[in-house]
Amino acid sequence: MREELSAAYPKSVEEAVLEMGESTKAVAGSTSFTNAFMPHRRETPYRKLVFLSSVKDFDSIARSDGGIIIRPMRTAASLAEDAELPEALRSAAASLGSPALRNMATIGGNIMTASPASDLFCALCSLDTALELSSREGRRLLPCDGFATAPGRCAARADEILTAIMIKAPMPSISHFIKIAQKKTNGISKAAAAISLWLKDGTAARVQIALGALGPAVRRARTLESAMTGLTEKEIAGLGRETVKKLLAFDISPIDDIRSTAEYRRDVITNAVCEFLKRRGSK
Amino acid sequence: MNDAIAESTWLKAEGRYDYLGDINVKGALEAVLVRSPVPHARLVSIEVPDLPENTFIYSAKDIPGKNKMAFFTEPFPYFAQDEIRWLGEPVAIVCAPDKKTASIIAGRVKINYEPLDSITNFDEAVKKRKPYCDTTLGWGDADAAFKEAARVIETVTTTGAQEHLYLEKQGALAVHADDGSLTVYSTCQGIWCVKREAENILGRPCDDKIEAVLSGVGGGFGGKIEPPLAISAVTALAASLSGKPVRLVLDPDEDLEFTTKRHPSKVRVRSAIDADGHITATESDIILQAGGYVFSSPYILDVALKHANGGYHFPAFRVRGRTIGTNTQLNGAFRGFGAPQAYMAIETHMCRVARELGRSALDLKKEYLLSPGDETVTGGTYRDAGGLREAVDFVARETGYDKIPPRRSNGALCGRGLAFFTFGAPYSEDSNADLSNRQLSISRLEDGTVHIESEITDMGQGIMLAHRKIAAETLGLPLEKVFLDQPRTSGCPSLYMTGASMGVVCYGEMVRRAALKIKEYPAGAAVSVTVLPYQPDWVKYDMAKNRGDAFHAYTFGAVSAEAEVCPTTGLVRVTKLVIAQDSGTPIDKRQLRGQLEGGLMQGLGYAVSEEFTPGVTNRLHDYVVPTFEDMPEIICKIIENHPYKDGPFGAKCAGEAPLVVVGAAVAEAVSRAIGKEILDLPITAEHVLKLLRQNETPHDR
Numbered sequence: 001m002r003e004e005l006s007a008a009y010p011k012s013v014e015e016a017v018l019e020m021g022e023s024t025k026a027v028a029g030s031t032s033f034t035n036a037f038m039p040h041r042r043e044t045p046y047r048k049l050v051f052l053s054s055v056k057d058f059d060s061i062a063r064s065d066g067g068i069i070i071r072p073m074r075t076a077a078s079l080a081e082d083a084e085l086p087e088a089l090r091s092a093a094a095s096l097g098s099p100a101l102r103n104m105a106t107i108g109g110n111i112m113t114a115s116p117a118s119d120l121f122c123a124l125c126s127l128d129t130a131l132e133l134s135s136r137e138g139r140r141l142l143p144c145d146g147f148a149t150a151p152g153r154c155a156a157r158a159d160e161i162l163t164a165i166m167i168k169a170p171m172p173s174i175s176h177f178i179k180i181a182q183k184k185t186n187g188i189s190k191a192a193a194a195i196s197l198w199l200k201d202g203t204a205a206r207v208q209i210a211l212g213a214l215g216p217a218v219r220r221a222r223t224l225e226s227a228m229t230g231l232t233e234k235e236i237a238g239l240g241r242e243t244v245k246k247l248l249a250f251d252i253s254p255i256d257d258i259r260s261t262a263e264y265r266r267d268v269i270t271n272a273v274c275e276f277l278k279r280r281g282s283k
Numbered sequence: 284m285n286d287a288i289a290e291s292t293w294l295k296a297e298g299r300y301d302y303l304g305d306i307n308v309k310g311a312l313e314a315v316l317v318r319s320p321v322p323h324a325r326l327v328s329i330e331v332p333d334l335p336e337n338t339f340i341y342s343a344k345d346i347p348g349k350n351k352m353a354f355f356t357e358p359f360p361y362f363a364q365d366e367i368r369w370l371g372e373p374v375a376i377v378c379a380p381d382k383k384t385a386s387i388i389a390g391r392v393k394i395n396y397e398p399l400d401s402i403t404n405f406d407e408a409v410k411k412r413k414p415y416c417d418t419t420l421g422w423g424d425a426d427a428a429f430k431e432a433a434r435v436i437e438t439v440t441t442t443g444a445q446e447h448l449y450l451e452k453q454g455a456l457a458v459h460a461d462d463g464s465l466t467v468y469s470t471c472q473g474i475w476c477v478k479r480e481a482e483n484i485l486g487r488p489c490d491d492k493i494e495a496v497l498s499g500v501g502g503g504f505g506g507k508i509e510p511p512l513a514i515s516a517v518t519a520l521a522a523s524l525s526g527k528p529v530r531l532v533l534d535p536d537e538d539l540e541f542t543t544k545r546h547p548s549k550v551r552v553r554s555a556i557d558a559d560g561h562i563t564a565t566e567s568d569i570i571l572q573a574g575g576y577v578f579s580s581p582y583i584l585d586v587a588l589k590h591a592n593g594g595y596h597f598p599a600f601r602v603r604g605r606t607i608g609t610n611t612q613l614n615g616a617f618r619g620f621g622a623p624q625a626y627m628a629i630e631t632h633m634c635r636v637a638r639e640l641g642r643s644a645l646d647l648k649k650e651y652l653l654s655p656g657d658e659t660v661t662g663g664t665y666r667d668a669g670g671l672r673e674a675v676d677f678v679a680r681e682t683g684y685d686k687i688p689p690r691r692s693n694g695a696l697c698g699r700g701l702a703f704f705t706f707g708a709p710y711s712e713d714s715n716a717d718l719s720n721r722q723l724s725i726s727r728l729e730d731g732t733v734h735i736e737s738e739i740t741d742m743g744q745g746i747m748l749a750h751r752k753i754a755a756e757t758l759g760l761p762l763e764k765v766f767l768d769q770p771r772t773s774g775c776p777s778l779y780m781t782g783a784s785m786g787v788v789c790y791g792e793m794v795r796r797a798a799l800k801i802k803e804y805p806a807g808a809a810v811s812v813t814v815l816p817y818q819p820d821w822v823k824y825d826m827a828k829n830r831g832d833a834f835h836a837y838t839f840g841a842v843s844a845e846a847e848v849c850p851t852t853g854l855v856r857v858t859k860l861v862i863a864q865d866s867g868t869p870i871d872k873r874q875l876r877g878q879l880e881g882g883l884m885q886g887l888g889y890a891v892s893e894e895f896t897p898g899v900t901n902r903l904h905d906y907v908v909p910t911f912e913d914m915p916e917i918i919c920k921i922i923e924n925h926p927y928k929d930g931p932f933g934a935k936c937a938g939e940a941p942l943v944v945v946g947a948a949v950a951e952a953v954s955r956a957i958g959k960e961i962l963d964l965p966i967t968a969e970h971v972l973k974l975l976r977q978n979e980t981p982h983d984r
Contacts, residue, residue, distance in 0.1 A: 035904070098910070180852050182892050182968065184912035188904060190968070258905045264853075264969040267976065271851040 005047065009054040013163055016055055017136050020159045023047040028073055028109035031101055052108070052161065059106075067128075067169040072108020072162045076120065079107060086167070086175035088194040092123035095179045098186050108162045114148040117189040117213040117259075121148065123177055124165065125210030125218050126194035132164035139163070145210070148217040172196035172208070174280065178272045182259075189213045190260035191269045193221075195276065203232050209273075214252040214265055223250040224273075237281020244277075245270040284756055284932070286873040289748040291499075291741065303454045303470045303498040304532055311456070312337070312378035314521055314531035315385040317392045318541065319363060322370040322575075322610030323401035326363050329375060330393035338388055339525045342375035346520060348486030353479050354512050357415075357577040361484055361516050367396060369575025369610050370403070370897060371541040376517050378529050401610040403897060405547055405572045414570075414605035415577040420588050420660040420829065421566075423599025425555075428564030432555035436639050438632040440552075442624045442946065442964040443894035444572075445545040447617060448908055449742070451501025453542055454532035455515040457481075457522035464492040467519050470500050471511030472740050473780035478772045480512045481519035493519075496771040503742035504885070505616035508782050509579055510542045540901040543615030545889075546571035546583055546606070550628035554597075560640050562651065564599035567591045567628060571621060573606040574613035580606035583614070586707075587621025589660055589833050590943075593629035594671060594705045595648070596657040611897050616782060618882070622706060622943040623889060627964055630702040630947035635960065644951065645684060645701060649675065653705065663824070663832035665705070669935075670865030670922035671839040675703050677863040677920050678843035688845070695847035695856070700951025702944035703841035707834030708784035708936035711818065713826035718816045722776035723790065725754065725797040726811040733758060733801070735767040736774060739790055740781035744938055745874040749787055750794045752870055753931045757798035776813065784936030787870060788836065791931040792817045819929040836927050838940045840864035842883070845915075846952035853972030855891050855953055856913075862941055863920035868933030872921060879919040879941045884909060886945025894965050 010016035020026065025046040027033050037044045052058055058073035063084065070079075079085060079093035080102060096102050096110075096119055110120040111131065121144070129144035133156050144165075148154045156162065174197040181187025192212030197204045207228045209221040224247040228236050239247075245266070254265035294300035317329075317340075331340050343350050343364035352359040363372045374394055379385035402408045429435065455477075456468040465485075469477045478495035482488050495515070500507060514531060522529040533542070548571050555564040569587050573580035584604045591602035633651075637644040652675075655667045679685065679701055688697035712718060724736040733754055741747040751765040758765075768774065778790065793814050800812040824831035845859035860883045869875045892907040900906040926933025950961040959974040 180854070180968075182854070182907045183910060185910040186904065187907075258899050261969050264972055267972055268852050268968075271972075275851050 005044065005049055008048060008050045010050060011054055012056055013134055016050060016052065016161055017134050017159070019048065019050045020135065020161060022158055024050060024158065026050045026052055026161045028052050028112070029075065029104040029106040031097070031105045032109060032113045065169060068167045070107055070165040070167070072165065073106050076102040076105045076107070076110070079120070086127055086171050086196070088123040088126050088175040088177040088196065089120065091177040092119040092179070092194065095119055095177070101186070107165060111147070111165070112154065112156065112162055114152050114154040114217065116151055116215060116217050117192065118218060119179060119189060119192055119212060122192050122210045122212035122218045123194040124167070125220060126175070126196040126208045127172065128168040130166045130168070131162060132166065133160040134163040135160045145220050150216045170198065173199040176276055178276065180268050180272060188259060191265045193269055193273055195273070203230055204228055204236065211252055211269065213259070214254045214269060216253070219251055221248055221251045223247045234281045237278045239277070241270060241274050244274050248273070284752055284870060286871055287748060287752060287762055289745060291747070300499050302451050302501050303456055303468060306456055306468060306498060308456065308458055308528040311528040311530050312380060312525065313382040313385050314376050314378040314518060314529050315382065315389045316373045316531070317375040317377060317389045317394070319367040319370060319372040319374055319394065321367060321396060321398055322403055323399045324367045324396035325399060326365055326367050326374070327395040327397060330395065332388060332391040334388065335379070335384065338377070338379040338384065339521065340375055340377045340388070340392065341521055341524055345524060346484055348484045352512060353483040354476055354509070355578065359576045359578060361513050369612060371612060372575060373513070373517065376521050376531065378521050378525060378527070403609050403611050405549065405609060408572065408607045408609045409549065409570055412607050414607050415573055416581045416584060417603070417605045418584065418588060419601065419603045421599070421601030422658045422660065422662065423564065425564040425566050425599040425601040428555040428599050431557070432563060433558040434556045435553055436556060436636050437551065437553045438628070438635045438962065440550050440628045440631050440962045442548045442627050444547045444614065445617060445889050445893050446539055446895050446906060447502070447504040447506030449502030449504060449506055452533045452535055452538040453507070453510050453514050454530065455511065455518040456528065456530040457519045458528040459522045459526055462492070464494070465519060465523055467493070467495045467515050468498045469495055469511050469515040470498050470507060471515065472503050472507045472742065472782050473738060474770050474772055475738055475777035476512055476780060477515040480516040484516040484520050485523055494771060494773050497740060497769045499769070500740060500742035504618045505782055506543055507742065508616040508780055536902055539903060539906060540897070541612055543613050543617070544895050545617040546573065546580065546614040546621065546624065548572070548624035550624060552628050552632040554632065554636055556636070556640070562597055562636065565592070565597045566600070567602040569602065569604040569625065569628070571604070571606045571624065572614060573608045574611050575608060576613060578613045579615045583616065583621045587625045589707055590622040590625040591629065592660060593626060594653055594703045595629070595651040596653040597651060600660065602660060618885065619939045619943045620783070622939070623886070623946055626702060626704060626944045627946045627950065630944060631950055631962060634951050634954065643685070645679060648703070659833065661833045662830045665837065667925070669837070669839040669925040670863070671703065671705065673922055674839060674841040674863035674865060678841040678861045681861040681918055682843040682845050682859060684843055691847060695849055696956040697845065697847050698952045698954065698956030699843060699845050700948040700955060701841065701843040702947035702951065704940060704944045705837040705839050706784070706936070706940035706943060707837050708939070709789035709835050710783055710785065711822050711824035711832055711834055712816065714823050714831070716826070721778050721816050722813050723778055723793045723797060724776060724811060724813040725794065725801055727801050727809065729807065729809045731764060733760060733765045735765065735794060736776065737767065737790070738770045738775050738778035739786060740770070744786070744878065745871065746781065746786040749870045749874065750791060753791050753794045754798045756932065757795050758802060784939045787934050788927070788930045788936050789816060791870070791934065792929065795931040835929065836935050838864065838866050838935050838937065840940060842944045842948045844945070844948040844952040846949055846956055848953060848956045848971060850975060853968040853975060855966050855968070855971060857887055857891065857915045857949055859916045860887065860945065861918040863922055864937070864940060865922040865925050865935070866937040867925060867927035867930050867935035868923055869921055870932065870934050875921060875937050876919050878938045880917055882938070882941025883917060883945055884914060886942040887913070887949065889942070890946040890949035890964055891966050
């Protein structure tokens with residue numbers, strides 16, 4: 001018979017990192033974890049679960065001139081209601097699952113599951129976000145972009161836990177989230193995009209676009225970003241569908257899978273991005 | 284009759300209604316099925332791991348009775364023996380003190396097999412496999428009409444596999460007593476059939492010591508007609524052999540992946556058109572995808588054939604139907620049986636004919652609408668057309684079918700569609716059939732209370748309430764004086780499965796007739812009356828030849844849909860569904876409305892998002908079922924002024940009909956929105972966006 005799982009309920013980050021190691025899993029809101037390892041469905045590869053819900057102040061959020069620091073246990077429901085967050089993050093949070101799921105699902109969990117369709121992670125990649133990882137050896141900061149590498153894989157080591165999500169100021173002038181899903185509730189993205197524009201003197205001084213479910217991990221559309229940088233919104237709107245499609249193609253590698261087809265994903269993200277840019281350009 | 288609320292409604296709302304999982308039996312073992320990992324193979328041997336204490340495993344070789352389900356005439360084994368014919372076919376049952384242990388042991392069972400050629404793809408099976416059944420019905424001389432036709436118009440439509448998604452998953456609990464008696468609790472649509480299967484697998488025919496009891500049923504939709512028979516039988520086997528109580532409840536994902544689905548279909552419809560633009564004959568070729576065994580597919584096909592002409596009369600009509608097997612899950616009974624597939628085909632075909640003839644689809648459809656006296660495909664007669672025309676006019680008006688939809692501010696393309704139905708129910712029995720083994724009893728006690736002893740199953744559709752109302756109304760008693768308990772085989776005679784829209788009309792009329800007989804006895808006297816199924820004299824049906832009146836009556840109605848298509852994403856959003864249905868005189872309007880709304884929503888999922896593909900959409904977050912957020916504005920019109928004289932208080936069937944044309948109506952709405960024909964259900968965003976791109980001029984791109 002297999003060994004039973006043990007559980008830890010650390011009260012602080014210091015306690016939490018001491019619990020981490022091989023065959024150990026940090027659990028946040030548990031919405032993905034429960035789904036993957038339903039009781040009696042399959043044996044988990046883990047020996048110990050570390051429940052982060054007991055860590056003090058882990059569901060807090062702090063704002064300063066430097067930016068916003070979100071702790072990993074902040075739920076999607078509270079992010080969705082937070083009017084001071086960039087629109088992309090708020091709207092990604094609001095689009096997640098169902099009300100019950102949003103009450104449980106956390107921003108930390110959404111990042112660490114490293115799903116190519118993680119909506120919150122996609123929104124964060126369009127912002128200037130750094131992730132703080134902690135272990136017995138100390139803390140390190142990694143940029144959000146590039147953190148996830150493949151489905152279920154990310155740059156964090158097994159002994160590390162995510163302890164903070166830092167969004168640096170200034171926040172973008174325009175922030176927008178696009179989610180294409182079959183249904184409104186409990187819909188999982190067939191394709192997603194988070195768009196940030198920092199405008200200066202009427203032109204896009206900086207552009208960050210993150211794409212979800214269009215490759216093995218959430219990824220930035222760097223080619224399109226460069227093409228848009230320095231242009232006015234009107235000029236951006238004038239890029240045209242075929243141009244946007246070609247520019248996006250450099251940074252996406254959509255596949256046929258259970259939720260959609262590569263062809264659809266390529267078309268729909270082009271359409272949706274163009275539609276948003278056109279709408280902005282006509283304002 | 285005034286609307287009433289069943290006692291069980293409160294219990295359910297407050298979470299106090301007992302389902303199978305709520306029954307506490309001390310020392311009960313939990314069971315898990317070992318399923319075939321391959322779609323088709325020769326089964327060589329089963330290697331069993333070391334079993335901990337109080338853990339048991341049983342397979343085909345342990346069956347003391349027959350390893351062939353009693354319910355079907357064609358072979359269908361409880362456990363694979365020699366040959367595995369479908370992916371997920373049960374091979375053994377493992378019972379242990381807890382489910383986790385049972386799952387782990389099941390995972391260690393090694394199935395040794397030699398793979399055989401398998402086909403899981405429907406199109407491939409159509410080309411390579413012989414059909415399980417092949418039937419042709421019709422009237423008139425279609426061949427002559429096609430020979431003389433000025434032109435022939437043809438459509439091919441397809442539909443996908445739909446899951447019932449009852450909230451309570453499949454399961455059974457069997458409790459064995461020292462005296463050899465065995466009680467099988469089952470969540471199913473007919474307990475007498477469960478009892479027969481338990482007797483059959485144990486080799487104890489007609490054994491009074493085997494009892495089946497209905498536990499509360501948390502939804503059925505036809506999905507609890509066939510699967511519970513096998514599940515209950517193998518649970519009974521495990522309890523009997525181990526001497527311990529055994530409970531088998533499928534996991535939600537397991538239930539989704541391996542239980543019955545609505546048959547996918549491919550239907551070719553052709554019409555012969557003369558030089559004046561009239562349809563002179565129509566023929567339909569229906570192919571349904573069945574699973575690894577024939578199973579119930581002939582019954583589903585039969586319903587498809589009998590609805591192949593839709594609500595129309597053509598000068599000549601012929602339908603050929605086949606079911607073809609793939610090595611996949613067994614497809615089976617589902618609300619509407621084969622009718623949704625048949626309606627998608629005929630309604631879409633009529634829209635194509637109209638377009639090619641340059642006419643409005645509604646005008647063309649109305650021209651061929653059937654009239655009283657028209658022939659059915661089995662040579663019977665439509666005795667009336669009830670509120671059919673009234674229904675069509677109502678739904679057309681409510682959605683503004685003929686009007687051009689106003690431009691949407693969100694840029695969505697908008698279209699409206701309409702389809703109508705005649706749904707036959709109840710089934711006719713052969714005019715010479717002996718129905719004496721199908722009974723229902725009513726007893727009146729000295730205290731004046733009345734007790735209906737009936738196998739009828741309430742799976743949420745409210746049939747128990749309907750039957751109590753019928754008895755109370757007939758006897759002039761308040762509803763509280765009429766009782767109907769959850770059936771157990773020791774407490775009620777065998778009636779039949781509850782399904783196929785037989786509950787209100789066929790069984791309800793039995794209740795009324797039994798109650799009428801009770802009334803003949805003086806008040807205060809204890810009396811018990813047993814009645815047999817009632818089939819009106821004018822129904823003449825030869826079942827062997829499939830000739831005559833295949834149904835007692837038809838429920839008529841129409842559905843219209845308004846859909847918005849997002850040109851950016853191709854996503855379809857149904858914004859309005861309107862139904863008008865003539866179910867005769869309703870027994871309970873609120874319950875009927877529940878059936879109408881529920882049928883529309885289940886039909887909506889079938890139309891736009893639900894499709895089960897083995898190994899692909901086999902988890903609930905990938906099998907896309909609509910939620911309340913997807914619910915459109917719904918308008919239900921109950922047409923009450925056409926009482927059915929042979930139904931209880933004028934009632935006709937209600938439950939299945941509302942679903943059967945939703946797919947066709949939504950398909951037309953989307954077709955009109957995007958200016959491209961929709962021939963396949965579900966209507967995926969991927970497909971719609973592809974069609975929209977065909978519309979673009981090179982300049983747009």
